[in-house]
Amino acid sequence: MIYSLSLLLILIGLYGIICKKNVVKIILGIIIMEYGINLFILLLGWRKEAVAPILDLSKNPVADPVPQAMVLTVIAAGLGLVSLMVALAIRLYEQYGTFDTTKMKEEE
Amino acid sequence: MTEESLFESAKPEKTLQEPGMDLGVKRAATWLRGFFFLFGFYCTLYGHRIPSGGFDGGIIVACTFILLMLAWGSHHAHMKLGKLVAWNLQGIGALLFFIFIGIAVSFFPSGFSSGSMLFQAGLIPWMNISIALTVGASLFMVFSILAELRVKEVAGKRILLSRTRKKR
Amino acid sequence: MSSISLFVALPFVGAFSAALLGRSLPWFPGIASIFSGVVLLFMALAGFLIPSLPSAFASPDLFSSLMLVIVNSALFLSSLYSLAFIDRFFTSKMRFYTLLLLSFTGANGMLLTTDFFTLFIFLELLSFSAYALVGFSAERNALRASFKYLVMGSTASLMILLGIAFLYGRTSSLSFSVISSFLQIHPHDPGCTVALGILIAGALVKLGIVPFHGWVSDAYGSAPAPISAALSGAIAKVAGLYLLIRIVFHIWGITPQLSAILIYCGLFSAIIGSLLALIQEDMQRTYAWSTISQKGYILVAFGLATPLGLFAALLHLFSHALFKPLLFLGSGNVKYSVGTTNMKRLGGLSRQMPFTCASMLIGSLSASGVPPLNGFWSKLCIILACFQAGFPLLALTLILVSIVTLGYTFRVMKLVFFRQEPLLEKFASAGFFQWLMTFFWKDSPQTKFLSIKEPPLSMKIPLLFLAIFSFGMTLLLPFVHSADLQKKSGELFLYHSEESLSSYPFSGEYR
Numbered sequence: 001m002i003y004s005l006s007l008l009l010i011l012i013g014l015y016g017i018i019c020k021k022n023v024v025k026i027i028l029g030i031i032i033m034e035y036g037i038n039l040f041i042l043l044l045g046w047r048k049e050a051v052a053p054i055l056d057l058s059k060n061p062v063a064d065p066v067p068q069a070m071v072l073t074v075i076a077a078g079l080g081l082v083s084l085m086v087a088l089a090i091r092l093y094e095q096y097g098t099f100d101t102t103k104m105k106e107e108e
Numbered sequence: 109m110t111e112e113s114l115f116e117s118a119k120p121e122k123t124l125q126e127p128g129m130d131l132g133v134k135r136a137a138t139w140l141r142g143f144f145f146l147f148g149f150y151c152t153l154y155g156h157r158i159p160s161g162g163f164d165g166g167i168i169v170a171c172t173f174i175l176l177m178l179a180w181g182s183h184h185a186h187m188k189l190g191k192l193v194a195w196n197l198q199g200i201g202a203l204l205f206f207i208f209i210g211i212a213v214s215f216f217p218s219g220f221s222s223g224s225m226l227f228q229a230g231l232i233p234w235m236n237i238s239i240a241l242t243v244g245a246s247l248f249m250v251f252s253i254l255a256e257l258r259v260k261e262v263a264g265k266r267i268l269l270s271r272t273r274k275k276r
Numbered sequence: 277m278s279s280i281s282l283f284v285a286l287p288f289v290g291a292f293s294a295a296l297l298g299r300s301l302p303w304f305p306g307i308a309s310i311f312s313g314v315v316l317l318f319m320a321l322a323g324f325l326i327p328s329l330p331s332a333f334a335s336p337d338l339f340s341s342l343m344l345v346i347v348n349s350a351l352f353l354s355s356l357y358s359l360a361f362i363d364r365f366f367t368s369k370m371r372f373y374t375l376l377l378l379s380f381t382g383a384n385g386m387l388l389t390t391d392f393f394t395l396f397i398f399l400e401l402l403s404f405s406a407y408a409l410v411g412f413s414a415e416r417n418a419l420r421a422s423f424k425y426l427v428m429g430s431t432a433s434l435m436i437l438l439g440i441a442f443l444y445g446r447t448s449s450l451s452f453s454v455i456s457s458f459l460q461i462h463p464h465d466p467g468c469t470v471a472l473g474i475l476i477a478g479a480l481v482k483l484g485i486v487p488f489h490g491w492v493s494d495a496y497g498s499a500p501a502p503i504s505a506a507l508s509g510a511i512a513k514v515a516g517l518y519l520l521i522r523i524v525f526h527i528w529g530i531t532p533q534l535s536a537i538l539i540y541c542g543l544f545s546a547i548i549g550s551l552l553a554l555i556q557e558d559m560q561r562t563y564a565w566s567t568i569s570q571k572g573y574i575l576v577a578f579g580l581a582t583p584l585g586l587f588a589a590l591l592h593l594f595s596h597a598l599f600k601p602l603l604f605l606g607s608g609n610v611k612y613s614v615g616t617t618n619m620k621r622l623g624g625l626s627r628q629m630p631f632t633c634a635s636m637l638i639g640s641l642s643a644s645g646v647p648p649l650n651g652f653w654s655k656l657c658i659i660l661a662c663f664q665a666g667f668p669l670l671a672l673t674l675i676l677v678s679i680v681t682l683g684y685t686f687r688v689m690k691l692v693f694f695r696q697e698p699l700l701e702k703f704a705s706a707g708f709f710q711w712l713m714t715f716f717w718k719d720s721p722q723t724k725f726l727s728i729k730e731p732p733l734s735m736k737i738p739l740l741f742l743a744i745f746s747f748g749m750t751l752l753l754p755f756v757h758s759a760d761l762q763k764k765s766g767e768l769f770l771y772h773s774e775e776s777l778s779s780y781p782f783s784g785e786y787r
Contacts, residue, residue: 010438014431017427017431023423026427030427030430030431030434033431033434034434037434037437037438037441040438040441041437041441041444044441044444044445064448066444066448066450067444070393070444070450072160072161072163073393073397074396074437076163076243077397077400077401077404079243079247080400080404081400081404081430083250084404084407084408084426085426085430086254087250087254088407088411088419088422088423088426089423090254090257091411091414091419092419092420092423095414095415095416095419096416104420107416195295196296198295199292199293199295199296200296202288202292203289203292203293203296206285206288206289206292209281209285210281210285213281
């Protein structure tokens with residue numbers, strides 16, 4: 001059930017990428033989709049009655065640390081992607097004077 | 109001291125001439141700078157015990173300089189950490205990271221142990237420090253370049269200009 | 277482990293030291309890039325030709341060694357070419373070489389990993405540098421192309437990540453061998469099938485094949501010429517094709533449905549790419565559509581999944597990586613000397629730029645599959661593999677597409693090098709033989725091009741290199757035993773999934 005909520009977030013991001021004409025909204029769509037996928041990966045590491053994966057001598061089941069490490073790395077990569085996208089958006093605005101992709105296509 | 113001289117420094121006309129934000133923000137930022145930096149340094153040094161590691165610490169250290177920039181303006185922030193210094197720090201951090209990986213692979217059979225102090229935990233804390241250096245410097249650089257752009261009206265069209273444009 | 281370090285460490289250290297030292301020592305980034313290209317090319321060649329070397333040269337298997345050779349040769353050639361090209365057009369060599377070296381770090385890293393997580397990280401590194409490099413010139417077309425590439429490529433990367441997440445959820449492991457053995461036991465697991473679909477979609481977008489090719493023509497057409505060469509010759513292959521083959525052949529086994537997907541996508545891109553390349557006005561965009569078409573060939577050959585088909589696909593992969601950079605770098609030469617690649621404004625350059633003309637002629641002949649060159653052998657093998665697998669119509673279509681390839685590559689040659697104005701008046705009174713001979717006459721150039729000179733030596737050496745190696749397969753032919761090579765390349769793709777391939781109805785007998 002909770003996985004489908006993260007899938008909903010991914011689909012919202014995908015909607016933003018496909019159906020929006022403003023460059024900034026497309027970028028936000030990519031960011032939201034990335035968050036949704038990170039959430040999905042994190043949710044894969046859940047175990048019943050689990051504790052955080054720090055070395056602990058009690059006998060509780062431990063949540064899976066691999067998705068957490070993967071998500072941290074993906075967030076770090078996403079930071080680079082977001083700064084690249086914003087820089088491109090700024091350059092596009094400098095060249096075209098607008099953020100609207102339909103107007104950019106018309107000028108061609 | 110008369111009442112006028114006590115309140116002179118708090119007059120709104122005087123503080124609004126200086127760049128940056130309100131007086132309250134500046135006072136708060138002066139107090140918080142130290143804590144941010146300390147927290148970022150703490151996250152970096154203990155990064156081998158929590159899942160995030162140096163990346164987190166680097167972001168938080170960059171946040172101190174971003175706080176400087178937000179509260180006082182980019183000129184003041186660049187006096188503390190200039191763009192050239194940030195560029196060099198980023199490169200040095202990345203190179204150091206690889207040097208540590210090389211040392212870890214070739215000299216220590218297992219460069220990673222589970223101690224908690226800086227020198228007992230093998231090479232991972234040093235790698236965390238170099239990652240924090242790289243990430244912090246590059247995030248600050250991104251923010252400082254993006255913060256210097258202004259929108260101006262030129263010939264009826266709004267265009268984006270950079271405030272200081274030096275020819276290299 | 278140590279081989280991974282050097283292939284990944286050398287460009288990475290080179291990139292950041294170029295970033296640090298590039299302002300004070302302007303010659304440093306280019307030299308660092310060329311040095312790492314040469315060293316890694318030698319290591320990759322050594323690892324490919326001598327499989328029994330120690331682990332410093334070795335890589336997971338023979339397919340990665342072949343791709344390593346291709347990628348590192350692209351690194352060497354594009355960094356050598358960029359020494360003069362970047363000076364002419366752009367201001368910052370340091371940034372260009374930093375990005376180029378980072379992208380090849382990502383490519384080399386992708387080829388050497390055996391688990392999905394590092395694969396994804398290196399894929400992201402590769403993709404980000406590619407997005408930035410496509411828009412490097414910061415003109416309007418390049419920025420739009422870069423944004424288009426960025427949006428489609430990021431969506432593809434995120435889809436690949438989602439597929440990896442599904443796989444992790446089902447198998448709780450990220451390494452190739454564990455997932456592959458899980459899939460041997462449960463071949464029809466629904467979660468893994470969803471993951472397969474998502475991963476294939478992401479990989480096909482990165483490759484630039486027909487349903488997903490929207491970014492290719494703009495990106496390769498507006499990028500600087502050495503970047504287009506490196507992208508089409510190496511990076512799109514690593515990011516798309518290598519990923520696809522690892523996923524489809526090594527981790528899952530090939531099934532008739534997957535084979536049908538690959539063959540259909542490949543066939544449509546071969547047809548559509550070549551037809552659309554006939555009507556372009558710009559040299560680089562023509563070669564961009566040609567890239568789509570040739571990748572379609574490779575995908576068809578992979579989709580046939582017979583030993584001869586796999587061998588033919590690897591052969592065409594290799595020869596495409598030789599002639600396509602040749603064509604792109606040649607158009608870069610034209611742009612350097614004349615200033616434009618718009619074919620309507622060019623013409624009659626064969627007397628002013630004879631070296632470029634000759635090497636692009638060799639590249640065009642190789643692309644169309646004319647006998648003494650590489651392209652002939654690889655296309656012949658693909659067409660024979662189609663006949664052998666029982667698809668004669670597919671083979672006929674590929675032969676027709678090859679003729680169209682001849683058409684558009686020679687159209688470029690004619691419009692750029694051999695034409696002189698006015699065009700129609702000369703042909704109206706000429707016979708057929710004279711028209712044919714206009715391909716080989718050195719016409720007198722147009723008056724506005726009389727002062728054009730050839731570009732400097734550092735831009736001619738990569739073209740010479742590639743042109744000489746385009747004859748390589750013909751020269752190596754006496755040393756090659758075809759059945760052995762086919763068996764070896766068949767085994768290459770069978771090591772995990774012997775059972776699933778033998779149950780495939782098209783696995784014919786070996787030649």
